[in-house]
Amino acid sequence: MNNSESNKKGQITALFSNKTILITSHILESLLSLCDLLSYLNNGVIQFSRERKDFSSVEKEIFSVNQERLDNQIQYLIGN
Secondary structure: OOHHHHHHHHHHHHHOOOOOOOOOOOOHHHHHHHOOEEEEEEOOEEEEEEEHHHHHHHHHHHHHHHHHHHHHHHHHHHOO
16 A cells, blocks of 8 residues: 555544445455455345454455355256
8 A cells, every 4th residue: 555545544544433434345455455344245135244353254255155146046047
């Protein structure tokens, strides 16, 4: 993270300290750098929530949720 990005993060953190903000994004790296808590929604249902200390498993968990969803859709389409 360069100085400009670090400064922006510091400004955002100071402005919204102790507040809950809902951010939606497909850019996981940005979310992980901004958030203290991340919840993953799939079809409007929270699949999991992780605190900053547990972010290392987030990408694998997202892949797992999406793979399960894809498998279910394939099974539906082929009629099994």
